[in-house]
Amino acid sequence: MTVAMVQDSDTIEAQVRRIAERARDAAEALAAADTGAKNGALLAAAAAILNHAEAIKAANAEDMAFAEQKGLSAAMTDRLMLDDSRIEAMARGLEEVAELPDPVGQTIAEWERPNGLRIARVRVPLGVIGIIYESRPNVTADAGSLCLKAGNAAILRGGSESLHSSTVIADCLRTGLRAANLPPDAVQLIPTRDRAAVGAMLRMAGLIDIIVPRGGKSLIERVMNESRIPVIAHLEGNCHVYVHEKADPEMARKVVFNAKMRRTGVCGAAESLVVDRSVAKAQLPGIVDDLAAAGCEVRGDEEARSIDSRITPATDADWDTEYLDAIISVKVVDGLAQAVDHINRHGSHHTDAIVTGDTAAAERFLGRVDSAIVLQNASTQYADGGEFGMGAEIGISTGKLHARGPVGAEQLTSFKYVVHGDGQVRP
Numbered sequence: 001m002t003v004a005m006v007q008d009s010d011t012i013e014a015q016v017r018r019i020a021e022r023a024r025d026a027a028e029a030l031a032a033a034d035t036g037a038k039n040g041a042l043l044a045a046a047a048a049i050l051n052h053a054e055a056i057k058a059a060n061a062e063d064m065a066f067a068e069q070k071g072l073s074a075a076m077t078d079r080l081m082l083d084d085s086r087i088e089a090m091a092r093g094l095e096e097v098a099e100l101p102d103p104v105g106q107t108i109a110e111w112e113r114p115n116g117l118r119i120a121r122v123r124v125p126l127g128v129i130g131i132i133y134e135s136r137p138n139v140t141a142d143a144g145s146l147c148l149k150a151g152n153a154a155i156l157r158g159g160s161e162s163l164h165s166s167t168v169i170a171d172c173l174r175t176g177l178r179a180a181n182l183p184p185d186a187v188q189l190i191p192t193r194d195r196a197a198v199g200a201m202l203r204m205a206g207l208i209d210i211i212v213p214r215g216g217k218s219l220i221e222r223v224m225n226e227s228r229i230p231v232i233a234h235l236e237g238n239c240h241v242y243v244h245e246k247a248d249p250e251m252a253r254k255v256v257f258n259a260k261m262r263r264t265g266v267c268g269a270a271e272s273l274v275v276d277r278s279v280a281k282a283q284l285p286g287i288v289d290d291l292a293a294a295g296c297e298v299r300g301d302e303e304a305r306s307i308d309s310r311i312t313p314a315t316d317a318d319w320d321t322e323y324l325d326a327i328i329s330v331k332v333v334d335g336l337a338q339a340v341d342h343i344n345r346h347g348s349h350h351t352d353a354i355v356t357g358d359t360a361a362a363e364r365f366l367g368r369v370d371s372a373i374v375l376q377n378a379s380t381q382y383a384d385g386g387e388f389g390m391g392a393e394i395g396i397s398t399g400k401l402h403a404r405g406p407v408g409a410e411q412l413t414s415f416k417y418v419v420h421g422d423g424q425v426r427p
Contacts, residue, residue: 012192016200019155019188020207023128026183027153031125035102037180042145045176046094049141052172053087059164060137067161072135075265075324079135080162090141090169094176097145097391103410104151118420123413125151127209130201131394132157132223134215137165142385142392143212144173144187149391150412153186155208157201159215160193167191202227212407214395217322232403232411234395236322237267238348239380242339242365244356245276249283251377252355257290258379259353265324267396268351268383272319272329274339280332281307291328300330307332319346336361340368347371349398351383372398372405 030038049056060082067077103123110120129152131143140156147154158166166189174184190197201208205228213223214234223231241259243252259270275284280303288298288308299314311330318329319342333339343352351373354365362376373383373396383406385393390408397403403411 012194012196013200013203015192016190016197016204017207019190020128020201020204022185023153023155023188024207026186027125027128027151029183030148030153030186031104031127031151033151033182035104037182038102038148038151039098041148041176041180041182042094042098043176044179045141045145045173046091046098048172048175049087049091049094049169052168053084056082056087056165056168057084059168062164063137063162066164070161072161073325076135076161078263078265080137080159080165082137082165086138090138093138093142093386093392094145096386097149097409100149100391100409102149103413108415115424116422117424120418121415122418123410124416126412126414128153128155128207129412130155130157130204130208130211130229132198132201132211132213132215132219133395134159134219135162137162137169139214139394140166140169140189141173143394144170146392146394146407146409146412148173148177148186149409152412153188155188155190155201157190157197160195163191163193198222199226202229205229212394230402232395232397232407233399234267234407235350235398236348237269237350237383237396238272238320238322238346239268239270239350239383240272240274240343240347240352241270241380242274242336242343242352242354243276243279243283243287244336244339244354244358244361244365245278246358246361247276247279247283247355248357249286252283253286253290255353255355255377255379256287257294259381260291260328261294261296261326262379262381264326266381267322268381269324270328270353270380271321271323272331272343272346274331274333274342275304276336276339277303277332277334280304284308284330294326296326296328298328298330301332303332304330322348336364340365344368344370350396351375351380353378353380372396 106123108121133139170189173187177184212232298311300311305311349371353375366374385406393406
């Protein structure tokens with residue numbers, strides 16, 4: 001399990017094309033594979049990950065050393081690090097994907113026309129999916145397994161810092177495919193750190209059907225600007241928790257703390273706290289107590305600072321920032337309408353939560369906040385395909401076309417219309 005480096009940009013273009021051509025052939029075979037074969041591949045891949053745990057950790061140690069040389073932030077190195085529990089979680093994720101219903105071939109709807117034509121809308125694979133992601137090597141397992149379950153071939157381009165880890169994980173997925181007599185080229189990893197490979201992938205229209213970027217703002221912007229292929233975008237997670245005037249104080253403290261501090265480097269981490277003016281003096285100090293004790297910096301508007309001196313001044317940029325760190329902004333608002341306006345204006349339409357015991361207020365918030373995921377009385381860190389029962393996810397789509405929210409196996413399918421007739425001709 002070695003990493004083959006490629007340097008010359010022309011060679012990279014040619015290599016990516018060969019990978020895409022092999023993926024196209026594999027996708028045709030995988031689209032016809034039955035559920036048992038796909039599930040068998042997933043279970044064999046899960047076993048391979050557990051059997052190669054030491055090799056994965058050794059490869060990850062190389063990646064962590066490379067990340068240290070690059071000066072990656074604590075949040076990014078946390079995403080990169082693999083230990084026994086995270087490796088076991090990867091394997092368990094593959095097993096959970098195997099247990100999911102097979103979306104391919106599902107009949108979404110069917111009806112009969114007055115002329116006797118019987119029409120059905122049936123799920124089919126998308127084809128070849130290119131996934132471009134940063135840091136997190138577990139995405140290799142998640143993306144590969146979900147594409148496989150949905151009958152798609154996957155071309156994976158992980159972050160430069162996770163290349164060694166991702167290579168071993170991808171090899172485990174290919175081992176699973178071989179064990180099930182399915183084409184191993186259904187999962188391929190681009191074997192280079194050179195960013196030219198990203199550009200090459202984005203030019204492979206006709207070979208790659210969909211691009212899914214998962215990473216920071218600069219990566220997403222590059223993909224959106226350069227891609228000649230349709231994109232399912234995973235944008236940044238500037239997520240909010242709104243403490244409504246009818247929020248239970250203890251619940252608010254618990255939800256805000258978990259949403260911010262459980263893992264600060266994930267896209268579902270809360271970056272902003274919005275508090276109703278009517279309860280700010282009563283509730284804000286306790287929330288700040290918890291955050292400050294955990295080492296979180298709290299930045300707020302003038303009113304928030306007047307309530308608690310530990311809050312430092314926020315700038316206009318803070319309202320739009322995904323920190324991915326132990327930092328949170330605080331905005332005091334005059335009621336639900338102002339809270340919704342602030343969130344819709346400054347959020348990234350990813351995940352936002354309200355804490356309230358008022359059902360009517362919750363329904364207004366859930367209906368008016370324009371985000372892929374909205375929650376009542378629950379942490380934003382539940383923004384995760386596994387937590388939604390999808391087994392895993394490729395990312396959280398913040399767009400409105402094709403897929404929105406967690407992108408699981410079902411979201412990696414399209415559909416076609418199957419029409420049965422009895423000799424009808426159109427007049």
